[in-house]
Amino acid sequence: MSSFNRRTLIVALASLPLGACNFTPVYGPGGSGRVIRNQIRVAAPDTRLEFELVARLEDRLGIGSAYDLSYALDTSQRNIAIDEAENIDRINVVGSLAFTVTEAATGRVVETGDVSSFTAYATTASPVATASARRDAEDRLAVVLADQLVSRLIAGAPGWS
Numbered sequence: 716m717s718s719f720n721r722r723t724l725i726v727a728l729a730s731l732p733l734g735a736c737n738f739t740p741v742y743g744p745g746g747s748g749r750v751i752r753n754q755i756r757v758a759a760p761d762t763r764l765e766f767e768l769v770a771r772l773e774d775r776l777g778i779g780s781a782y783d784l785s786y787a788l789d790t791s792q793r794n795i796a797i798d799e800a801e802n803i804d805r806i807n808v809v810g811s812l813a814f815t816v817t818e819a820a821t822g823r824v825v826e827t828g829d830v831s832s833f834t835a836y837a838t839t840a841s842p843v844a845t846a847s848a849r850r851d852a853e854d855r856l857a858v859v860l861a862d863q864l865v866s867r868l869i870a871g872a873p874g875w876s
Contacts, residue, residue: 750872753777771861830863
């Protein structure tokens with residue numbers, strides 16, 4: 716019973732600094748997540764990978780019309796593991812996403828920047844399995860880039876007004 720009281724005390728003490736640093740939940744009242752939720756229209760995708768990116772962004776942000784989000788997605792592949800027979804066993808898919816958010820009514824740029832990340836996949840003797848693994852890695856990359864972008868937008872949204 717006494718260890719339960721110590722745990723309660725530790726949790727209570729650990730949460731004290733959050734109250735003193737103007738901590739506001741992102742999706743709470745007045746949080747920056749609410750500023751951008753259902754307010755951003757993402758540019759239409761041109762490729763399958765951009766479609767995955769836009770789908771994730773719309774899932775996280777909703778669809779709105781107050782701001783326009785344009786982007787440029789760039790990907791490349793790098794061989795990272797080669798076996799003794801000189802076969803490529805593992806490949807990194809590297810991606811970068813440059814973005815610009817503009818206010819729809821005025822055309823004023825409210826935020827610009829870029830995010831980047833990578834994923835990897837293993838090759839096999841089967842071309843079909845390797846193609847499937849590559850596609851999965853690209854899909855995971857789109858999700859990672861979209862999530863990083865949403866985090867950047869949430870962090871920057873309070874300064875948009």
